[in-house]
Amino acid sequence: MSSSLRTLLPDIGRILQALAGMMVLSIVVGLLWGELFAIPGLLISAAITYALGYLSLRYGTRGSVDKLHGMMVAALGWLLVAILGSLPFLTISWTAALAPGWAGAFDTPTLAAFRHPLNGVFESMSGFTGTGLTMSVHENTLPRTIQWWRSFTEWVGGVGVIVLTTAILARPGSGSLTLYESEARSDKIHPSIVSTVRTIWWIFLVFTLVATLLLWLVGMPIWDAINHAMTGLSTGGFSVTDNSLASYQEPLIEFAMIPIMIAGSIAFPIHYLLLSGDGRSVARDLQTRWVAIYFSAGSIFLIGLLLHFNTYGTSLQSLRYGLFQFISAASCTGFQTADIGGQWSVLSQLTLSAGMFIGAAAGSTVGGIKLIRLLTLAKGMIRRISDVFYPESAIRRFEIDGRTLTDTEVSKELEEASIIALLGIVLLVVGITGLLLLVSSDVYTLENVVFEVASAQGNVGLSTGITGPAMPSAAKFLLMFNMWVGRLEFIPVLVLLRALVYGGSR
């Protein structure tokens, strides 16, 4: 084993141990619901994951935690979490198949789909990356333990598996910060990174409890409310019902979900300021203001399109579906209440695709390239154009998000935003091309394919119907890759792939 790979093992080992802990915790759900057939599967999954974690810690060697190390740990860690996180799907579905008398009515075709390992890995990758595209046809027929595991993966994945690991198994020294940053996070709430991630969990728990009770009050059964609060706040979008939130046919539930999805789209440091009563700083925050503007403008535009194309009979219906679907897409949640693929116009679908590609605030639970990068690029472009009108000796300030940047910082910020945006576009085009080759063009149109890939890469989960257990295996791999790169903001995965090809040499 190469020495550079061995230095990754201790951090990977801790991530796997945290994952094993999640599986052990889920046994409580199986016990509470009397689904005893699910418990051996969870125990086996936890034992395998823990053993691999233990071996990684045992045979790994500690090395310096630089940017390369952090990115490789993030990329490899998330891939392994997705693979091993599929074990509960695999083991529980096989238990139900091998002991039908024990599993009772749960041995359904929907659960049986998870006997194919790839479907479980797809579901797990979709869950941890907070995407929400699913291999489940009838979610309501799944055992409660599996429903919980799906929601739990999204809840943890929304905040981040490294954030989870740092919070409970803090790495000694300064390594935690590098790892934290490699998981597409940068803002700190406290000077200490461990304290920051613990506060993030504290905020997340407060909001999850509040969201659960809000959803229950507007009419959701309590089990559904718990799961949808977890997947809504983490902007994941898995549901425990057959047709996502459309199953309830209840506008009140949809309107109650909107503030939950918006909360998931706002950066955790801003939530901390808000909970601390610092409303002024929240109002001054550039990203938060732009999230508000972007959500409002996008919703109005989409409602206008639905009205223009007469998609629904009444303007109230257009308001209901347009508002909900734009916020669901732009917040990268993916709850679906409308038949987007079948009923909506091309322009409406492409508007949602753009919303999914952009995403909302950096430092929140959303996917996409993030609004702040789009703003940086827009300001950078304006600056470059207006530069021509000033003498070369002129000293001009570049301000973004309340910070005045030096020329070097401006170049760095613009470079980062350009690279992420370009990689986003390139990988989107690669995904679209691949999916076009893999799915039938008689059934799915170009806009359907664009929508599906944008949904996977933006970690959204809205679907035009392409994703499902019957999808070709190559298409599943392709969308999983898009989810993986999208969640980690492209660079860590490309760094890992480069390291695999060139052996980690600089």
Add this chain to the structure above:
Amino acid sequence: MSSAIATIVSLLTQLVPTDLASVSFLSWAGDRDPIYDLLILTGPILILLIALLGRMWLTTGLAIGYLLVFVGHLLHSIISE
């Protein structure tokens, strides 16, 4: 009011066995706002109560009260700041 609740939360975290998930979570998370700490402590109990009793005037009233405390405290902190 806030300090009284902080004392109650602090007493609870000392008196209640730390194997109770929400209590051990609070001591793990460190010192935060006592009202939100109280919501973290009582939230799971309320959800359990709802799961056991179902939708009735008592559980509905408690859930409304819970949300009012959250919104009220949030607004109060923003205004007083």
